[in-house]
Structure formats: structure tokens, C-alpha cells
Amino acid sequence: MSNSNGAREFPVETDFQKKVRRAGGVTRNQAVGDAEAQIETLKEEFTDWLKDGLTRLQTAIQLAETYPDNAVLIEDAFRSSCELRDIGTTVGYELVTFVANRLCEVLDAMRNGADYDEVLIRCHLDALQLARQDIYKNVSPDQVPDLCDGLRRAAEHSISMAGRIGK
């Protein structure tokens, strides 16, 4: 079937759709429960991974500080921060995700023209070191409003500076 714009529309039944409906599948409750159990086994490794992830981020930040005009280095730091953000909550470290998300916003502002703000970056790295400690392991952002509000204000300031630059 095609129309006057040259567009053609046709049905597609992919192998995924055919196979996934076969008999012998698992129910949502069972699948989610089994997946959570699988993730639980990874949580033990997460402490080590988090330490490595932070080291990678710090290295990327140090390089970005040394060469603040190098967009590739800022990009590397941004990606390292994204990695921490994307994984934190999944393995139960909600505060790590929150702080890393704020750092992503700061670094994204820098990618878009804001000046490199060493104090602001250090403040987020310190907060991440805090968030990865055992005593903050099961702490949600709601439970530490002062820390979260401070980081939020700092990130908003950085973003507004980028906006003023207009890049």
C-alpha cells in the first residue's frame, strides 16, 4: 500500500514477535523476581565497581582540568558520570545516581559553553565519595535534603551561566 507521497506501509511480524509468544514463557511476576535475584548477586561487585568508576571519573576530570578547552576530555568525563548515574539506582544506590546526575548536568553545561568550574566539580566528586560509603548505601535523596538542594542550586547556576553565554 503506498500513498501519493511515495510512502509505502506494510505489516512486519519480526522473529522477536513470533518467538517471544511461544509456549513455555515466564509470567511478569516470575521474570521480574528472577531478574531482581540476578541483580542482587551483582550488588556485591558493585562496591568495587563503584570505586573503579569513581577513579575513572576522577582521572577524566583531572585531564579535563589540565586541558579545559579540550572538548573530548569533557566528553569523557561526562560519559563516566553518566555511567555512574545510569547504574546507581538499579543496584540500590539512589544517592549515587542523584549526585552523578547533577554532575552530568554540570558537565553538559560545560559541553555547551559554560566555563570550567573546578570548585563545582570537586564539590560533586566529594559528594559522590560520600554517597558511595556504606552509611549512605540505602539513603535516598529525600533523606539528605541539604546536600541535594546545594547540588541542585550549584548545577542550576552552572546551567544558567551556559545559557547566558548562549552557546
Added chain:
Amino acid sequence: MKNATLNLRDLVILVADPSPYMCMLANSMLRGFGANKAMDARSSIDAIQILTEQKIDILLCDNLLPPHGGLKLTQAIRRNVNNPNRTVPILIMTSDTRESTIKSARDAGANMVVAKPMSPSSLYDRLSWIAFNPRNFVDAPTYFGPDRRFKIEGFPTGVGRRQGDKAIEVSDETGPTLAQDDIDNLFNSSRVG
């Protein structure tokens, strides 16, 4: 649909994400769902190589996958007429849930977007949605991919439309970020009018 089951056994699943740990997490979830054939790619180049060499049943792809990004990879897959995986279901994983990004994913030809950080339930529900909501494909001069026409329900600022769809203002704004429900609405295939 709520009582439907998913059988992922023997399905070839490609997880494309630059983070080894994220791949490990996604694979753990998929194993929990019953999958036994998950593969990893750390870059769009690796992913393209795998996709040209073998048939994949579904691709889970990070939005920021270096060096090209997940959306460019999606476009490349959809536009290559010789690619045996041209119609493969593509699920974009992203923590950037701004409306503009979600619309870009849809316009690149993605089947669905799942917000990071992912939970097992959010991933399962998106896979289930793709499995049980098949959409026609559209082959047009400027687009190849799942039909993007949809009904807007409960999404206040409006999204892209085609002639014949319900008339509604389209926002040019890039924010705010969307909740997973709003993302799902953007991919709802029901038509209006």
C-alpha cells in the same frame, strides 16, 4: 496482555552500551527473564559489524553509544536496504528523557525507549509492549521504520503528527523531561481520525 508470558529462550539479543557494567546488568535482567543468548557491543561500530554478520532478534541500544550515538545507529540500520536486520525491534535505553530526545528516537526508527536507570519491571514491560503491539512499517523517502502515527492520550504539550491525525499544537520546546508513561504514549500506535 497483563497475563501474557514472554519466552526469550534462544532469542538472539544484542545489548549495545559503552559501559561493561551496564551490559552486565542488562544481561542479568534478560537472564532473569529467561534469555540465554545475549551478546554485547561497546560501540556503534561493533554493533554494526555484528548486525551485518548475523541475524539479531532484538537490539537494546544506549542513546549515547559512541562514537555515533544510538539514534544514528538506529537510522543506519533502518536505511540500509541490504541489512538483514533492517526491521529488527530496537529499544533505546536513555537517561535523557527530554521530549526532543524521545521524539528523535521515534523519528530515527526506534520501536520504544526505556528510561535509565532501568528496573527489571520497566525493561520487561517495554519488551512486552514491543512483543504484543506489532506496528506496520513505513517506507517513505525520508523515513523507514515502525509507523509513528499515534493517538495522544494524557500528554499535555503535544507531539508530532501527520495529516489525518488529531489536530493538536506541537511544542518546539526541548523540555521538560518525560516520565516513562509519557514516553510510552509517544510510541502508542493507536490512530486517531
